Amino acid sequence: MVSNTFGRSLRKDFLLDPNYTPLNHGSYGCYPRVVQKVLREHQEKVELFPDRRLRYDMYPELRKSRELLATLLHCNADDIVFSQNASTAANVIFRSFPFEEGDKILYFGTAYANVRSTLEFIRDHQKVELVKIDLKYPLNDACIIDLVNETLANEKSKSGKPFRMAVFDVISSLPGVLFPYEAINRICQENGILTVLDGAHSVGHIPIDLEKINPDFFFTNCHKWLFVPRGFAILYVPKRNQGSLHPNTINVAYKTHSSLDDNSSFEQEFCSPGTIDHSQYFCVEPALKYRESLGGEEAIMQYIHDLAIRGGALVADILGTQVMENDDQTLTVAMANVELPIKEDINLSDTEISSTIVKKLIYEHNTMATPYKNNGKWWIRLCAQVYLELDDFKKGGEAILQICQELNNL
Secondary structure (H helix, E strand, O other): OOOOOOOHHHHHHEOOOOOOEEOOHHHHOOOEHHHHHHHHHHHHHHHHOHHHHHHHHHHHHHHHHHHHHHHHHOOOHHHEEEEOOHHHHHHHHHHHOOOOOOOEEEEEOOOOHHHHHHHHHHHHHHOOEEEEEOOOOOOOHHHHHHHHHHHHHHHHOOOOOOEEEEEEEOEOOOOOOEOOHHHHHHHHHHOOOEEEEEOOOOOOOOOOOHHHHOOOEEEEEHHHHOOOOOOOEEEEOOHHHHHHOOOOOOOOOOOOOOOOOOOOOHHHHHOOOOOOOOHHHHOHHHHHHHHHHOOOHHHHHHHHHHHHHHHHHHHHHHHOOOEOOOOOOOOOOOEEEEEOOOOOOOOOOHHHHHHHHHHHHHHHHOEEOEEEEEOOEEEEEEEOOOOOOHHHHHHHHHHHHHHHHHHHOO
16 A cells, blocks of 8 residues: 555656656656755856855855755764765765875775776776775675675785775665675774765665764765755765865865864865856755655655565566565665576677666666676666655566566577
């Protein structure tokens, strides 16, 4: 039974095509009409008097948005700044942090592609050493913790510099599963390793308490799950590390710092990236008010989690396969990962298979879910959201089955 608050009745609140079955919210997100109205108002407001707006009037409003998000994330507003997206925030951290040649960085094979490429960039240009842990899901959290402890012990026995930094997801993208980020954060910090938490899928998806987690760096997209316009990300840096970073676009407030905890120019350096459209940054309040009108964060998160569990099981039943889940049932939050019934001997490359599935879903079935390969098998990630219900997963599952049958007949 669909809740009176949630389900397809909410589609009218969004600008989504009525013929589209949106099962891929995690990639780009979307925002309701009431938020679009505020977005347009701010875009028009700046044109009335650009000098006044961009020089003075927008900054108190930007501060208000930061304070609202700081309350949601349980942190100090002075410790968060805005970024265009999670990839930009990752670049800020990795490309401006004062690494030394030979520093080691721990990361995982499930790292988002742009994050992985940025790590490879600093490996090539700053001569750091990357140490990767491959994860073959489904895995229990305890197995991941054991892999981390084993890797740290193995690297300690080698010559060279120790780990300087560890990079890991809160919720990984592909597969779309919850990572034991709190435990790994604690283990790394106990070993003197700075932690970078890629929370691109976190805010609006799961509760986040940065005061409790206490990461060294954290970033999250607001446009994915929080219903604000894209692109909008938060970069969190506690004061103990603010002296280590500078924005990708250096401005007049730039200062060099001799210590990581010199935060004297952090806010000024990051307060504005220059002449861009800032309008999305003023949409936090209407987005949070809309979410509150649906029952608030807990109600939303409960609905999308329950729908992902039920929807994933339904699609797996349609496909005759299985949901990716571990023994402790900790992987699935609001993204269900379902195995695809694709034969191993199809005469197409993995890239061609993935592209074929995506294009057929979009152009032939008016839907979308993200296919990927993990541990030698094909899977598809389906995202739950407040405007969806079980019938949407059924429609998506039937489309996926037809495409898999077409591929198997090639």
